[in-house]
Amino acid sequence: MSICNEQMRGLIGRTCLSLDEENYESFLKNCTDRFSYRVTTYSPELGKEMVWLEHDRQGYELLLKMLPQHVRLQGRFTRQAVVCDVAPDENDGATVISQLTVVHTDLDGESRLLLAGRYVDKVESGESGPLLASREVRLDTRVLGPGIHMPI
């Protein structure tokens, strides 16, 4: 089934809302069975590309399962993803690039910019619409405060 740009935008938006709500079951419904996830950035200090996190779907699900056990930065993380480019591929899928900012709002209600970067998403056509096959979170921000245990 061919998917249009509007459906792509809808998919990226839904994934952000699910992650914001920490509703990971909902997020995973928007992903293929072979979903993979990477967080990458470039280090000017080393002159090298870096991978800061990498999981297949099983590893991603285990990461989510263990989240409640961990000490975490409290508050809410809000993702703003603006779809900037949709490059269709030969299989009715596409590579979707979105500009990303994540705002952290702490328990006192104070918000600050946590990070800036991009989502580079591979989208495949599923039976009922587009699905995420992979997500690379390409970070510009490399100083992330305490760090983050939640998926970005």
Added chain:
Amino acid sequence: MPRNAQQWLQPLNVPADHFINSKVYTDVSIFESERKKIFGNCWKFACHESELEKPGDYRTSSVAGIPVVIIRGADGGIRTFLNACPHRGASLVTTPRGNARNLTCFFHLWSFNHKGDCVSITRPEGYQEANVQKEACGLRSVKTAVKLGMVFINLSDDAEDFDTYVGDIMDCLEEPMGTKPLEVFHYHSVKMTANWKQWQETNMELYHEWGHTVNRTTSIAAKGYHERKWRIHPNGHGSLDPFRVAYENYAGWEARDSLELPGLTPGEFRVVDLFPNTSIIIRATSVRIDTSTPLAPGLMLLEQRGLGVKGESAFDRNRRRNEHNQLWGPLGRNLPEDVIFVEAVEKSIRHGASPFGLFARRENLLAQDDEIMRCYYRAWSDRMGLKASDPFDEIPAESPTSAHMTSARHGNGISVSARAS
């Protein structure tokens, strides 16, 4: 039972080296004194030699706000200079890394070779009357030592040599870090609302591992955790006997039973803490090096590096990197929690709500013994000329604790110069 305000401001009735006065973290005069008496005289980790691969490669760093540039010369030697032009003080290099045949200041184009000699002054005839000659305008050199690929620097011309400073405390790193060439594959920094010493404490005070889910399940619950001992050096350094971490105890993780660095057994953990602010931690397949920069009494910059084997296959590197990332890095399951712990302490000590920190665990130098902390603060006190428990002599003479004060410095019966039996 709860204590009232007056009782709260009294330390527990323990020897004076068993607690730390929170003013050592918050007082501005102590912070300024540390810059001179500790960071002006101690060896500090600056970078790894793999960051300076070719002649002319340079890397910037800083020691308590003093900017430096480390450069590999045409002769292969690694040297360090203040990153300041002797002319007007502008930064000689303005990027964190690069390669330069000469270091040329971008302000007035004075130029310096890799040995720090001034080799060119722009329009030198203008200085003839004042008799300013390039031979007298060299860079300010900084003592530099390379040990197991790690580059250490010392701002003092009179510093004891590095090997004397660390003694044999780094011997346990020789096989894993000195057999195959290593390289840095991970670098990140954290600007932390905390005093710089608090981070070093986190890498020494292992009692806090109870707070980490990962450490509780893979380390504390593993066989032998409480059987290994600290080795402690009187300069404030320490290392811990090796131990096998049971990574497979954490849901979804596998045992680290391949790709170990040379000389290590599967899952083996080693740690070396160097006074004042460097930690080298090995978790079987990768090395983490921490160092910090004090920015203000309650503000510090942590730099964390991850190292693996240079020239290994992409497959091996990916596995090594992923195992590094499981715990460390800004998305790891361990390091961000430490930042949250440390910042939570700073929040209460900032305005004096918590006047003391307690380092009173005595377990015959076993893993969660606080002797490593006491030794660290004895070294700190020696250099600062202050008691870490009472830097401004404020504890009343009639305090129960004051009875311990005179015998506190080495009053716990444990030798700090060698492994206790």
